[in-house]
Amino acid sequence: MPARTRYALAAAVVLALGAALLSQLPAGTFGRRAPPAVETPELAAQGKRVLTQQCWHCHREIPLAPRVAGWDAPRAYEALGRLPELNPAMPPFRGTDADRRALAAYLAALAAGRAP
Ligand code: HEC
Structure with a gap:
């Protein structure tokens, strides 16, 4: 596999891992919006x-x-x-x-x- 393809694959893996980790953080972290409070x-x-x-x-x-x-x-x-x-x-x-x-x-x- 050419080096460029390998770099592209590595970058994709890093991005996917980052996105997966970010989705595990509590809402509100890094400005991600928490759902508004509701009354029930x-x-x-x-x-x-x-x-x-x-x-x-x-x-x-x-x-x-x-x-x-x-x-x-x-x-x-x-x-x-x-x-x-x-x-x-x-x-x-x-x-x-x-x-x-x-x-x-x-x-x-x-x-x-x-x-x-
Ligand atoms: C250590 C005592 C104390 C505790 C514990 C306390 N408060 Fe208060 N709170 C006060 C005092 C004193 C005032 C001012 C009352 C006034 O003179 O209007 C006040 C005022 C308020 C106000 C009006 C604020 C405004 O905009 O004027 C709210 C709302 C409030 N408290 C909610 C709460 C809630 C909810 C809790 C529990 C999570 C809580 N308080 C715990 C003493 C306390």
Whole structure:
């Protein structure tokens, strides 16, 4: 096989491996877009548990419904990424991306008056 063909084959293999590896990385890496957060009753119910664990010790006293008025799930998801910026009293959200999406669904449901 001529050297040029061998180089071309090697380059193709490297590219294919790179593409395969990239597809295994979490969405959001290198600017790849994660799907937008959505609100479903199941997610909202999960999100209520996340809220109980991470927010309730403060927000039992500080009602959240008026503070998330008008928020949809993508807006809530975005806000959860910068809680200390919204209010310096708040610690950063600690949890998996799935927890964050569930909590965003709960907050959107709360905003719309249909929280589980
Ligand atoms: C250490 C206590 C504490 C914890 C924990 C906490 N918060 Fe807060 N949060 C606050 C305080 C204080 C405010 C400001 C309340 C005010 O004066 O309006 C606030 C405000 C907010 C607001 C309104 C922000 C705005 O734009 O004005 C949202 C939304 C919120 N919290 C969501 C959450 C969520 C969701 C969690 C759990 C992941 C959480 N907080 C955990 C103390 C806390």
